[in-house]
Amino acid sequence: MSARTRELMGLIPVSLLVSAGFAAVLLTRTEDVSDATATYGLVFLALCVFAHLFIRARLPDADPYLFPLAALLAAFGLVMIYRIDAELARQQAQWFVIGLVFFCATIVFLRDHHVLERYRYTIAAAGIALLVMPRLPGIGSQVRGAYLAVEVGPVQFQPAEFAKIAIIVFLASYLRDTGDVLVRARLKPLPYVQQAVMFALPAAAVLLIALALGVGPAVTVLLVVFTVSMAAVMRERPSLKHFGPLLLVWGVAMFMLLFIRDLGSSLMFFGGFLALLYVATARLSLVGMGATMFLGGATYFASTVSHVQQRIEVWQDPFDRELYDAVGGSYQIVQSLFAQADGGLFAQGFGQALLELPCGQNILPAADTDLIYAVIADELGLFGATGLILAYLLFASRGFKTALVAGDGFSKLLATGLTAVFALQVFVIIGGVTKVIPLTGVTLPFVSYGGSSIVANLVLLALLLIVSDHARKDRGRMGQGGLV
């Protein structure tokens, strides 16, 4: 069976999900059924088949599972959004069309993703510009305390969704060049005595200083890990000039935390960066240094900047009455948890979750975007929610698989970075909704309502498919040519 036929087969469960989902929602809405709304499902399926044919024509060797998985997630999202608000589902279907235009355009214009390497600084500048845009007067707009959106006339979009792709492209190409320079070829392991001197001494010294200053256990651990990582990094005597851009990335992440006020995107970007750094250099010490610097910065801001501080308090003690009533307080996360509690193991069933107060006010704020996972847990229960997470995990596995089979460093890093940032985004928003980490306003890829999210993630998918097509084509050629 060819890859493309497998892809087509993969769309069968998607069509089943769409039909069953729409049928279930329609059944629970006996009063206000209109035939037009049900057609969104059909339109969606037609679009999927079209996209499949397009991939068949342009990227015949691309991974056969990525697209069906994305379609499955999008179908999931469409049904949920339809259940929340039929009008939003119509818009989401529209956005899906626009997203597919971008998807096809990416594939048509970017025959070879290596072209991107040439424009890496342009792309980096564009990415940072996108991130800064929400703070620019006139076009920036604040959504729930964070500067995430840009409004130009009637169009509102969230630049961070696109910036994540730009920054990953830049980092992948930058690290491919400098990864080797950052670290030397593997040094021989040191004798134990020397190791002790090199790691234990500075660590002990920092530990003593930290204890003497009484900075608290969390900060102490951060400092010690940072010192040990630093020592390991310095041992390889890296050329300092290459650290500039890395410090810049850290600076950007801190900037986002402070000015964009978005812990979620900040975490997502920096996490993606660390993942790429690790894959490019194979040095845990670099990751340790970066992670401690990020956490250190975040901890510092959490104690000095009031809005970050409130986010943390809300996360730690959401049931506090004062925080619950406060503006931008814990109401959202508490309602999210209540909605999940209603779901239970087997759920309430499609269309059964309580979303509105009798007065018509929403009980669950941002049910269609940030909190859509809570609605899913409510209506599909633990089983449904776990299924969704599994779908994301499968998507991630195909992304990493693409990185594994890719032939060159840039392709590997690009696929890794895109997949990592995608998986991190899932973790950040679901983790926020389930109170693993503080709740922040990023979208659930392919599922949440939102044009920027759909378009950006379809472009991300297109890039992954291009990398995959190249990689698998090369492999196939090698196999056919009998080259060993």
Add this chain to the structure above:
Amino acid sequence: MNRQIVQLFALSMLLFATLVGFTSRWTVFEAEELKDQALNRRSLIEAQQIPRGLIRAADGTVLARSVPKGSGQRRIFQRTYPEDNLFSHTVGYSFLERGSTGIERFRDDELTGEENEFSSIFSELQSEQPEGSDVTTTLDIEAQRTAVEALGGRQGAIVAIEPSTGRVRAMASSPDFNPNEVPTDRFSELNTDEEARPVVNRATQANFQPGSTFKVVTAAAALDSGKFSPESIVDGASGQLVSGVPLANFGGQDFGSITLTDALTNSVNTVWGQVGEQIGRETLVEYMNRFGFNSDPALDYPEDQMNASGIRNADLRLLDGDDGFDVGRVAIGQGGAEGQIQVTPLQMALVAAAVGNGGRLMRPRLTEKVVAPDGRVEESFEPEEQSQVMSAESAGELAAMMSRVVEEGTGTAAALSGVPVAGKTGTAEVAGAQLNQLWFIGFAPVEDPQVAIAVTLEDQPLGTQGGQVAAPLAAQVMETLLR
């Protein structure tokens, strides 16, 4: 590079597993705690989206119904009470913002259709909207109206029970309120009115001094324990020592040596005080327990809207036979510094009912049956014996004694034409002997009682008597029920 990519994938799996872990924590492991959170009002809001069943009087008159407001997904149901004030305490109310009381609260599961798991799963599959069952009460709307009109806004309560079945036919507490106004600000005013306390159900919640009506309990203990008969002779002179302190009769009247029957007819305190002393604390408390004192009434009504009757000390603790209360004064419905007898009108109605029903106390109840939306009777409540308080013989003797009270004693105002009535009056001095608590308890017809009743009026001026003020009200309600 590949090794690192695989490690990265392993890390992703770990992170996603954490997500599944936390999701199961909220959806399953800690779901109950979250649902019980004070901030969680989801179940209340959901309950509003289900039409509650009707609450009906015994004759089918609707006492509470749900009316839809709004449409589509936003449609909610709000309770209305067509009879306004008539059943404010008994039926109670149910509103999202105020909670629920009375039958509305006690029968909440039935009214919201929650008690049947299977049928709710089926109705969900058929995507039918869940619907509550109807509750038919034992209440007689005419008797209730008579009772409320008889009380006429004065502070007091009337409870009427069918002795042979325990069905509560009327339960009125005054002053009352209009349950339709509960969601408005008007209710907040009522709720904070510490003087008249209109939201309190005096019939089940008040602690009133029973005065001489408690002599019926003493008499039951005296006769059934075998220590006395209706013909036993006791000295009824006023000013005799009871518990070492002189006890006066009403108006200081001396009666000489008289039978117990005469002593009940004329409500002679000194006689019953001595009877109390002779039967002793243990026996008196034993008979009180059989009548249902010292525990919440076994009524199908919310527990926190009911009070136990009994002997209470200054801290309102219920005393038992081992506590050294003044048994002579408790026996006549008063008490001393150690403890006073305090009762609810419901309890006194049950005392009358038990005597009328041959000593057999039937469990009181407000619900007749629960009817599913499809007309099927889901639950039907049969008469149930609560206790055999005394022998049928003792009950017959006591009934005869109580008949004399209405025929020629203090309770003549309760007499009905053509129907023999048995009863006992009571007048208790309250508020430092500045005001009177007036009582009448009784049943009719004596031979085959259809109704047992307790009537009480609070804080009446000095000089008023239970026989003059409370007894006529009892006559009106009994007449309505016997019609």
